[in-house]
Amino acid sequence: MTPPTEPRSRRERPAKPALSRAGILAAALEIMRAEGLPKVTMRRLAQELDTGPASLYVYVANTAELHAAILDELLGTLATPTEGSWRERLEGLLTEYTTVLLAHPALARSALVARPSGGHYLRLVETLLTLLEQGGVPDRQAAWGVDVLLQYATATAAEHATRGEAADAREEWDTLTRALHGADPDTHPRTAALAPELVSGAPRQRLSWGIQVQINGVLHTPAPHPTEGAA
Incomplete structure (x- = not known):
């Protein structure tokens, strides 16, 4: 007869790692790769980290912000092309950005509404602005153009990911x-x-052509000045 198992004191259990934003994002990425982005919820993440959902809100406001943070982490894998003209490097960077989203279909759709704001996203924006400056694009057109270029690349990835x-x-x-x-x-x-x-x-071919259309538009279309009194 097997003797009854002695209850184990909670004090003897290994201490759980302290929560951190980096740890939360690492766990979220693991869930996404294993189960898909729809499974990356605050409740599922709390279960993975053996904590309560309320504890996560200290680091991440909601699921949308969590998904945006995941995208920001993936943007850290982007490498800025160093060969070719400013146009070729700009197209190469946008193509790579689109490819990252295509590898994660649900994230591509999420990126249409959940825009990242972390360090990797800021580095991407800075690189785009620098390349546009090298191409002689006026500052205001470049600032507005970054939004157009990323919207096109994101929408293209979301469309093809959904069809795929x-x-x-x-x-x-x-x-x-x-x-x-x-x-x-x-x-x-x-x-x-x-x-x-x-x-x-x-x-x-269509992606390349579409990106060039956007670049040409940014280069040759002056951005309007803010309407007086507009919010």
Whole structure:
């Protein structure tokens, strides 16, 4: 007969590591990689860290801020291209940013509304502004342009990540292709004529072209001055 187990004093248990923002983010990243971003909630994180959700709010205000902080951590992996013209380096950096988001589909969608504000994000903004300055972009246009460039890259990643997750993505694309190629030349003459072009190009080509369109716009479109009396 097995003797009953003696109750173990809590004083004999290993002390839990002290909570810290860095530790919380490390645990959140582990959960995301193992279970996906939707599972990264304050409650799940508290369970992982063997604490109460209320203890986490000292370090992270809510789940949205937590997801933004996760993105900021991932931005730390970005390497600024050093070869090529300022345009090539700028496109390379934005392409790498998009690739990071594509690797985490749920995070790409979250990034549309939960913008990071940590050190890695600030480094990204500083690098973008520096490259735009090297290209002769006026300061105000560069400041507004950073928002446009990151929005385009984020939205592109979110769109492709969502399509990539869909089980019927290929079928949806084929349906769209058939609809465009089957457009009536009498009622939709331009669509019928350009149907092959509307669905042409590899994703990488389209991303590159789209980034160049944004860069050209930032370079050649003056930013308006604030309206007098505007908040």
